[in-house]
Amino acid sequence: MDHNFSSDAQKLVGSSTFKISARTKELESLGLDIIHFEIGDPDFNTPSHVIDTAIDSLRRGDTHYVNPSGIFELREAICQSTFDSLGWEPAIDQVVVAPAKSFIYFVVKALVNPGEAVIVADPSYSSYFSTFDFIGVKAKIVPLHEKNSFKMKVADLEKVITPECRLLILNSPGNPTGAVISGEDLAEIYKLCQKNNIYILSLSDEIYSKMVYDKPHESISIHDHCKERTIILNGFSKAYAMTGWRLGYAIAPIEIAKKLGLMVEMVISNVPPFIQHAGVAALKGDQTAISSLLFELKKRRDILVDGINAIPSISCILPEGAFYAFVNIKETGMTSLEFSKLALDKAGVAVLPGTDFGANGEGYVRLAFVTSTAKITEGVNRLSALLNNKV
Secondary structure: OOOOOOOOHHHOOOOHHHHHHHHHHHHHHOOOOOEEOOOOOOOOOOOHHHHHHHHHHHHOOOOOOOOOOOOHHHHHHHHHHHHHHHOOOOOHHHEEEEOOOHHHHHHHHHHOOOOOEEEEEEOOOHHHHHHHHHHOOEEEEEEOOHHHOOOOOHHHHHHHOOOOEEEEEEOOOOOOOOOOOOHHHHHHHHHHHHHOOOEEEEOHHHHOOOOEOOOOOOOHHHHOOOOOOEEEEEEOOOOOOOHHHOOEEEEOOHHHHHHHHHHHHHHOOOOOHHHHHHHHHHHHOOOHHHHHHHHHHHHHHHHHHHHHHOOOOOEEOOOOEOOEEEEEOHHHOOOHHHHHHHHHHHHOEEOEEHHHHOHHHOOEEEEEOOOOHHHHHHHHHHHHHHHOOOO
16 A cells, blocks of 8 residues: 655654664574674663662552653752752753653754754764754754864854854764864854854763763853753763663753743653653662773773774774764775675674764764673674685
């Protein structure tokens, strides 16, 4: 039967990350051993006290509707956590709870009309571009370059600003590059957005804020405490190994937070309360798991980057945050997609082509170092053998 989908529905395409992950699982079902570098899902378990809290919450009957913007206990914990990590405390009414990824759609839909523009880096998280297409807004691209360590430069940002620009999506630490923008550059970016009346969605910045290596995390929100134009998107997926819980939150100027709360009410109703109570336990409970996670990820990063840079035809700069390495494969003569297919089919190594993150990702592949050091070493050895024609 032919289906007459709406024009908006026809714009929807699935994430290549999940498509490649599905392909790897298919190969594994055939008995092949695959090294997984393709998806950013840490191989750590959710802390036991967080799980226990969710179970206890279920048993006491926390299974009903709650405030669409989030339960008070979680929003209060978010305010305190923000103060502890960033040095300023939002008002309760600035905080809205929902699955983190949904806020990309909600914020763009709330602030940008069809035909207006969002400024975004290239390469960057692929869901941004899908969201823009679905809503009907334009993307103003700021290219990121390896010579600048993939950091957004103020001069490059200034070049793309036009009167139709309503929102800047900022990535620091960045996905897929792991790049971290300096506090000085963040201040200049904020001034430029203030001058041009552009909102700032600080997304990957906060999702990976607890995963910055060798330096303190700096947030652009320090310039207005999310009271004027900055909107923070944060979540529990990465730092607390809660990817499957789908719990996140936004901190925004109060009037914007009200609109986001209405969107949550309309589309989701509310995040299940037992999951929200688990979030409270994550924020207020023992934080030693995060320092252990950071230590382990740094070790994995160093093993991966050192291994990649020992292979003659590929290279990688050291990521300063998150858990991704953006590997330059230009000397192989292959496109990003060709390299990814060859690595999976011939070496059993799953990576993502850089073009999944924008046209500027051509010549690169992304590797997530979220698997064990033994598997990282094995994956690097397989790539080395492949590229040295030993496979």
